[in-house]
Amino acid sequence: xxxxxxxxxxxxxxxxxxxxxxxxxxxxxxxxxxxxxxxxxxxxxxxxxxxxxxxxxxxxxxxxxxxxxxxxxxxxxxxxxxxxxxxxxxxxxxxxxxxxxxxxxxxxxxxxxxxxxxxxxxxxxxxxxxxxxxxxxxxxxxxxxxxxxxxxxxxxxxxxxxxxxxxxxxxxxxxxxxxxxxxxxxxxxxxxxxxxxxxxxxxxxxxxxxxxxxxxxxxxxxxxxxxxxxxxxxxxxxxxxxxxx
Amino acid sequence: xxxxxxxxxxxxxxxxxxxxxxxxxxxxxxxxxxxxxxxxxxxxxxxxxxxxxxxxxxxxxxxxxxxxxxxxxxxxxxxxxxxxxxxxxxxxxxxxxxxxxxxxxxxxxxxxxxxxxxxxxxxxxxxxxxxxxxxxxxxxxxxxxxxxxxxxxxxxxxxxxxxxxxxxxxxxxxxxxxxxxxxxxxxxxxxxxxxxxxxxxxxxxxxxxxxxxxxxxxxxxxxxxxxxxxxxxxxxxxxxxx
Numbered sequence: 338x339x340x341x342x343x344x345x346x347x348x349x350x351x352x353x354x355x356x357x358x359x360x361x362x363x364x365x366x367x368x369x370x371x372x373x374x375x376x377x378x379x380x381x382x383x384x385x386x387x388x389x390x391x392x393x394x395x396x397x398x399x400x401x402x403x404x405x406x407x408x409x410x411x412x413x414x415x416x417x418x419x420x421x422x423x424x425x426x427x428x429x430x431x432x433x434x435x436x437x438x439x440x441x442x443x444x445x446x447x448x449x450x451x452x453x454x455x456x457x458x459x460x461x462x463x464x465x466x467x468x469x470x471x472x473x474x475x476x477x478x479x480x481x482x483x484x485x486x487x488x489x490x491x492x493x494x495x496x497x498x499x500x501x502x503x504x505x506x507x508x509x510x511x512x513x514x515x516x517x518x519x520x521x522x523x524x525x526x527x528x529x530x531x532x533x534x535x536x537x538x539x540x541x542x543x544x545x546x547x548x549x550x551x552x553x554x555x556x557x558x559x560x561x562x563x564x565x566x567x568x569x570x571x572x573x574x575x576x577x578x579x580x581x582x
Numbered sequence: 583x584x585x586x587x588x589x590x591x592x593x594x595x596x597x598x599x600x601x602x603x604x605x606x607x608x609x610x611x612x613x614x615x616x617x618x619x620x621x622x623x624x625x626x627x628x629x630x631x632x633x634x635x636x637x638x639x640x641x642x643x644x645x646x647x648x649x650x651x652x653x654x655x656x657x658x659x660x661x662x663x664x665x666x667x668x669x670x671x672x673x674x675x676x677x678x679x680x681x682x683x684x685x686x687x688x689x690x691x692x693x694x695x696x697x698x699x700x701x702x703x704x705x706x707x708x709x710x711x712x713x714x715x716x717x718x719x720x721x722x723x724x725x726x727x728x729x730x731x732x733x734x735x736x737x738x739x740x741x742x743x744x745x746x747x748x749x750x751x752x753x754x755x756x757x758x759x760x761x762x763x764x765x766x767x768x769x770x771x772x773x774x775x776x777x778x779x780x781x782x783x784x785x786x787x788x789x790x791x792x793x794x795x796x797x798x799x800x801x802x803x804x805x806x807x808x809x810x811x812x813x814x815x816x817x818x819x820x821x822x823x824x
Contacts, residue, residue: 340653341653404728404776405769407725407728407729407732407772408728408731408732408768408769408772408773408776409732409765409768409769410732410733410735410745410746410749410764410765410768410769411732412735412736412746412749413735413746413748413749413761413764413765413768414765416749416750416752416753416761417758417761417762417765419753420752420753420756420758420761421758494640494641497643498643498644499643501643501644501645501646502645502736502739505739505750505753506753512645515645515646515649516739518649519649519740524653527649528649528650528653531645531646531649531650532646532650534643534645534646535641535642535643535646535650538641538642538643539638539641542637542638542641
């Protein structure tokens, strides 16, 4: 446990919180790559996933992609991309690899969010005269949000975890301190920065878990459309359901 | 291509090492996940505890995991045990949820029927619940196998040999063929594991084959879809409101 005490001492040492290569700078780098990759992945995968979910075309693509992506070693992809585009372009290469990793879970989340909607709900929306765009944005998107957020949550975890490895292609991020600690045999530094990475991942996981919960309309939170009454009784029933399932 | 031919021996050796490094966590993960998954399925209290805990474990990035395990467990930082344990933890994290979902997927009527004809809960678990949850278990195990094979490459950063050696060594020496071979071989091993598990599943669960041939007009492709889609989505939605 002494090692952990040393790690916390390293973490809270004011010297490590200022200057170049300081902890805040590493966190900023880490979050910078994460945000860039995440935004790009969302811009591509969310509309595509919704389109696949809405039209039903290209389902096999999603299933195939999510399966294949799991088999791809992200660590190897980082090296591969940097070698392909050249060391000078390693920053964009890293962002592209991180983005590629995030696309399958987001695509799966966006698509399966639509897929789980009861077809009768959509037929009903069409029957009351909604246009396809209205069906998309007023019915499918809100109902599909829980699974979409699940997909985003998984994607950002994947990105944060892989961004730890970009130090091996000569970039920064929180992995830098871990690897430097390994090389200098400074256990306090490697353990301290490892704990920092874990904390960062947990914070984002919790953040997206909250989003998953609260950005979703009340009626959806039950996960079923058997009881959509808004009477106090119905509300309580759905709340209980969401708490226990 | 010349590089590949000149290094066939190395590639083969690393592939075998990689397979050995991946099989242990897959098997251990499966075995450990069954009681955990059962606990998560059976009691509401343990369900919340176990699913939250494995959700948190799964969140830990691999490099950080390699760093925090040694002081916690008293093992060597550069040891193979470090990588094996880390990979097993990830395998358990994915698989325990699958086991819980798989047991919940068993038709309650069948369970009642088993109780009615006099099965004790112990024998019912092994002879009714577990075999019937086979298809969902298999879907989970396939995810575990593929991601373990892919993740095992990271072990090279603490000096544990695997196909990951082709990445780091190839990158340092500027040999693109080496890195590419590493990626291709890792994916190949993962896909072979996946196929073998599917074949094993067909052999152990002949009734799923039967259901497939009598299914109205759903082709094999469509039959496989539900098995893989939830499997892909399950780890995605881990630890949440599920």
